[in-house]
Amino acid sequence: MAELTKEAHELTVSLDWRERHVSTIRMLRLYARTFARNGSAMLGLGLVLLFLTTAAIGPYFVPFPDDATGSVHIERKLQPPDAVHWFGTDEVGNDVFTRVIVGARVTLQIACIITGVAMLIGIPLGMIAGYMGGWVQEVIMRITDVFLSVPGLMLAIAIVGALGPGIVNAMVALSLVWWPGYVRLVQAKTLSLKNEIYVDAARSMGAGSLRIVFVHLLPNCTSPIIVKASMDMGMAILGAASLGFLGLGAQPPFPEWGAMISVARTYLPDWWWYSFFPGTAIVITVLGFNLLGDGLRDILDPKHRE
Amino acid sequence: MTDQPLLSVRDFRLEFDTFDGVYRAIDGVNFDLIPGESLGIVGETGCGKSVTAKSILGLVPTPPARVVSGQILYNGEDLLTVGEERLRALRGVEIAMIFQDPMTYLNPVFTIGQQLVDVILAHQRWRPSEQRLNRAQARDHAIDMLSRVHLPNPERQLDAYPHQLSGGMRQRVLIAQALSGNPRLLIADEPTTALDVTIQAQILDLIAELMGEFDLSVILISHDLGVVASLCQRVVVMYAGQVVEDASVTRLFSEPGHPYTQGLLKAVPHPGRAASTLSGIPGTLPNLYDPPAGCRFQSRCAHAMPMCTTVPPLYAVADGQRVACHLHAPEASRAGVA
């Protein structure tokens, strides 16, 4: 009985990658199918892809690449949209279309950094708090609570106010107010997963705490994290744009959308195109990430699956 | 007691439209319930017994469910076609239902009293106006019902929330709620599965007691042959959405007709007898997205034969026992097909 049958042995050796991952492939197919049926999720995916493509290759195809880094052509300032300047020009004659396109890359960087830093801080803290429990959890969660006890944007403004305006400081500030959300999410998830029987089982087999946290718990936390991260990309863009709007975020000529609006709003309503296009870009991108996040939630979180 | 059935399920078929295709959950269910009778429906997970029971009261959401064919006649009235308004008038007043896990079937944020009184008041709509109860009377009625299900301190329990009661007490509350409209038929869907054996015994005794007291007919759904045996007079065995056997309790345990019933009996360990051997039924449930033609048990059946690819009707065997297996077909027809 204990002797391995020959066929079984051959089976393991002969299994190629595809066969080994047949379950994963099937699952991904199911996800893809669920996703494809969800119209708004597909729209979100489309918008996000459009955004990512723009961020990736857009800067190489813009008509006036110099305008993105700040040049001055006062002679053609504030021209309405036409065949040359699709989105018009701004107050120093830069092509708004160019700046909006290049802004996609900047915006992507901002969103990635803010969510990335927040995740890097929040996820380990959340896992530690949830798994260790006791006073460690108390300390971490109380600090988290303190950060959450004041409206995020308000705290970010206070931080930027102290550090001084600028895109780097804005990102620091937003990351600093963003991580508590991840701590809460991961801590709650870890807390509930900790009582799963398979964790007990792992412990009964002698797995140590680190192994349990990273091998058994973390992979099971990924779904809500992915969903939140997708939503947060949009929210981070909004946050950075809000700071930019208040003049505390990115500074011109840095082609960040929020900063563009912050300047452009003084040119409303007569020179509407100047703020309209960056604003639309923000709405579309955030909408894309939100719809994508919603769609991901539908397929990753069975509770919301219909 | 007349032989006119109180409830008659005829050729009932129901499908679910799901993401992966059409799930043929119920495929031709037939049984009758005579007034005053207690009927057990047994079967393993996924055999469709719960869906059948919920269909009687129109509680299966449509979509995704879809009734393909059949009738569910209650006093001659087809419940599948009467519509929501009429069903509401029947629910709790004519036909009542209790469920498996008494915790999840009570709303956690309302007191027992609120939930009981609400149901009682809802029933008043169907009563003649001079007999209608007001809120205070409904409350009295609720207390009365709670004491009839032997819930200690009924008046105090009215203000309790579900989570403050034990499982057994919650099931009593559900029973009180179900019987508050004085129905004629009680459908009990695995009423004791979530309970401990000692509590299970209490609840089964209670149902038996109330059957007499309220002149009830009962349909008891369970996966536990013992539970069915202890309460019911007649048993319907279901497998993969079909009725495979319909017999009196005595007949079923002494002369099980269907290979599935036989296998089931051999698989259950007996608490009252010393260990001999057990044998499980080999194989797994057929895929109901693409069920095999004919008898759905054929792939696991030791007696499978070519004829099994046709759907076996319920052959009358003896003493009211009916078995859906070609083994019980008259010799002639068996030979004919073979």
Add this chain to the structure above:
Amino acid sequence: MRTEYDGKQGVLMRKLFKLTLVAGVAAAVLATVSPAVDAFERRNGQKIMVMAQRQAVPIMDPSIKYDASIRTMQQAMYDGLMKYTGTPPTVTPWLAERFEASDDGLTYTFYLVKNAKFHNGDPVTAEAVRWSFARTLKLGKGPAWMLNAFLKAENIKAVDDHTVSFTLDRSFAPFTSFLPWWYIMNPAQVMANEVDGDMGQKWLIDHEAGSGPYKLRRVEQGTLYELERVQDYWKGHKGPLGGIIYKLIRESSAQRAALMKGEADISTGLSPDEFDQLAKIKGMVTSTEPALTAFGIKFNTQGKYTSDKNLRKAVAYAFDYDALVKIYNGRAVLQTSPFTDSIKGKVNVPNMPRQDLAKAKEYLAKSQWPTGGIELEYVYVQGLEEERLMGLVLIDNLKDLNITVKMVPLTWANMVARGSKKETSPDMIAIFATPVSTDPDAVAIQYHPSSHGAYYGVHFYDNPEVTKLIEEARFTGEWEKRAPLYAKIQQMITDDQPEIFGMMRERRIVYRDWVKGFEYSPVRMTEEVDLYPMYIE
């Protein structure tokens, strides 16, 4: 998935819809109750002028703080001994009928008008004047810096009810030109509201005790300030006006809209583009007088990079001066000297740098960074659109020198704080500097080491030779001797290039055509308006 609630859904839907509908209708009704907008506001039948301004007036105490918005209010509520009027600006006696200076230039005696009285009816006495000056000097804030170097409170004497004398520690030629910044308060009223020995500081934040043409009617901090006409103002009024509302509108687009809708009658601080847009509209009057204010981009002459004079020169020659004028849509003239045009003794300095890339590269080659490759910081006031644009111009221009520019917007206060130490003072700061006097000393002193740390001294320029000349000129009495000294000073400063000498822009003030009596004086702060002579027809 459709739910199983089809049966009673209709009823439910209808009920919910009714709820929603009622709420919606309520909102719509509210929306239509829009009050009609008049051409101008009235109160008790008298016309009220509304100013739409972006900057708040957080504090009105004349001893504590002054800036354009604060002075606009202070000037309306208080009187000074002297007042600036007209173009070119002259120092006109105001509460003082006249004054006499002793021959040594140390003692000044002021003779007050007899009919002036405070808003509560008390007469304006010499004692009140003495007390007001003493208070400001004692508190050491606001305009105290102008005089505290050579005037001690105990050397101010009330000679009689209407005569007050000042004895300076040493002679100071421009003394009287600083007096318009000092206002006279009613000591009785202020001291009656003293708390914990604060000399009425808390009370004066949003109350006044002045003798000016208007008195404070209400203060709604952060929203508006309303002034009410003092009917029996001792100097009389120029035209009919019941009061003035200084309304805060922080968005320039809203500010403009208010002006267009007639909700506001006068506005300052609009961007050149907005200004031009408004100027085209019928019924708008614009004032575009040249200002005393100079705009320059100051280098930190003791900073890491900009201590290199050749680098400074290179930047100055790379800069596109025409862009400055373009930014203002032509409403500016370039500086031809470190001194602006209205300053006495201003000469046209030859060889003022203008954009010349060859020369710029030449100077750069001589500097420590012959190939560029450095980043310079450009600090400007957050929200000042023109300064931001100049930064953009700078970025564009310095690209040719392989120098990058980092734009750092700061609030005015933060910027000044950063510039207060040579260690933190940025490489380049955009500064609008309005001299508080037309005397050349008011400008020249900006290049004296005693100015280091003040906003106009952020360059930390220190040329001992120039310093000597400034001191000499300052305490020289006769103009004929001073003039050549100042000409030399101008030339030497230009050569050292402590800043990019920019331009003088026109002030942009817009008001409705029913507003009359607007008087301009270039010595006022950038967005300051003298409310006294104005009225509505």
Add this chain to the structure above:
Amino acid sequence: MIRFTFKRLMLMVLMLLGLLAITFTISHIVPADPAALAAGPDANVEMIERYRVEYGLDRPLAEQFLVYLGKLLSGDWGKSIHTTRPVWDDLVTYFPNTVELVVFSIAIAVLFGIPLGIVAAVNQNRPIDHVIRVLTVTGVAMPMFWLGLMAQLFFALKLGWFPLGGRIEMMTDPPQAITHLLLVDALLNGHFGTFVDALHHMVLPAVALCFPALASIIRVNRAEMLETLKQDYIVNARAQGLSTFRIVAVYALRNAMLPTMAMIGLRFGWMLGGTVLIETVFDWPGIGLYAVQAAISSDFEPIMGATIVLGFFFMLTNLLIDMIYGTLDPRVREQV
């Protein structure tokens, strides 16, 4: 419940201390010299030093914090270095305006959000559901300030239905301050016109402010209603013959309200943050505008004051929400 409230209040004090410590630290890493700031542009070194001593800026940070706490407890919230006005006076002036705006706004969000969520859930995948979903998705994606600007341009500037900004008509004298809440004071003084005028000014900013919250509330309420309607106890309620309206509007709603309440609490915080943007756009003399101006002038006592007040207010509302939670869900009540 009293015990619960008391314990939560004690916890709140601790959280406030934490919050104070955090903001104090943040606001003291200012690169600029606050004393130089305060002394003003023309100040010389001596004047700057005078300020430094006056504001206690020459002492170590920990000591400054303790001094600050001590003063706070004695009712002295410090004064603005920038304007020299006492912070407490400013907070009393500005904070009530924010409270009114935010409360009005959240009221709109809740009053519209919950019914719309129910309508969408009950009509899942029908046209009305799709319309509501589009509304909610764009609502969340729309930058609040952008929405505010557009609303201002369209409804105030173009159509002229609403005023451009501000709290009340400028010629209206505000009623005598009793509660400092303008709407309440107007009613208390019987100035009905002022009340309507103030409300009229509030509509645009409140709507712009509530939109993301409204969208979230609809979304959560819809999802939770759908989830709740699948629950066993709903099946049971139907099996016992309860009417659909009663099931949806009473039985399911109360359960669905629990997560919705949590979302309302969360969104309330966002709203308090969002007032910064909305108050900027609409010139609303509230604490957000005040805080932003303090922040950009590195004026730390007002920042701290505003942060404490906002934090305190947020904590109070969370307490309120927890108490509502407790009345809605008996299990929560007992856990405490």
Add this chain to the structure above:
Amino acid sequence: MLELRNLSVHFDVSKRGKGKTIVRAVNGINLNIGRGEAVALVGESGSGKSTVGKAALRLVDTTDGHILLDGVDITHLERGRQMPLRRKAQMVFQDPHSALNPRMNILRSVAEPLILHTALRGQALTRRVIELLEIVGLQAQFLYRYQHELSGGQKQRVCIARAIALNPDLLVLDEPTSALDVSVQAQILEFLKTLQSDLGLTFLFISHNLAVVRYLCSRVAVMYLGRIVEEGATETVFTTPKHPYTQALLSAVPWPEATQPKGHAPLVGDIPSPVNPPSGCSFHTRCPFARERCRAEAPTWRALAPDHLVACHFAEDLAAS
């Protein structure tokens, strides 16, 4: 093999500021399991039987008493030194679905103990896993499947494969079949029976299902509210139960046949809360034979016959009646 001496496990579930709330899950129990024996621990929910199983494997901390495994006291073994224990004793859980990590395929799940305790890696590891799967009657094709793609019976087989991967001596089976349908349960029970005799395993079998226990185990201990009330050879306990609780329990189980057991008199009331167990004999609140003494005095644990222990003051009288 396994010896529990006066074992108590209490959980502190107090909430801050609400006074102490202690759940006395296990309250001083003694149990010896010999090598190769299959001992059942039966009782209703809340009786503490699962806690005993977890305590035996040091998955929960003991409050009092000692646990001896192969004569070695493991009661206070630190985390880092538990590895030998893990090799000797393994556990199979009630719900095989949640006992398998949903993000791990079967190969990874079964390999987990091997990775932790042996140097097997790569092909050798895979081969060993296939071997284990074959032992429990599963084919190699399941290797790369995930938990949700298997039926309940298959999942429980995977769990068993995982538990026997390190060739342990002791298996703690916590209700291994209660989540399964009867036809599958029968298969697993059969399989467990052969496994035990083939590999010479010692079983601590925790269950509420008396019928299953009777089929599989040679000895049985009945628990009520954290205490063992009766213990003995399965046949003895089932045919001549001495404790009134055991009697009630046995009579409450319906038989899968037309004739039901006689003397069916269900217990009244519910199991009291383990937070606040009744004084004296904890069963006295529900015992139809309770007398004054039961309320006051906890019964001693005594032997009625060489292999039949009971904790009841009046066990002899009841047996006689």
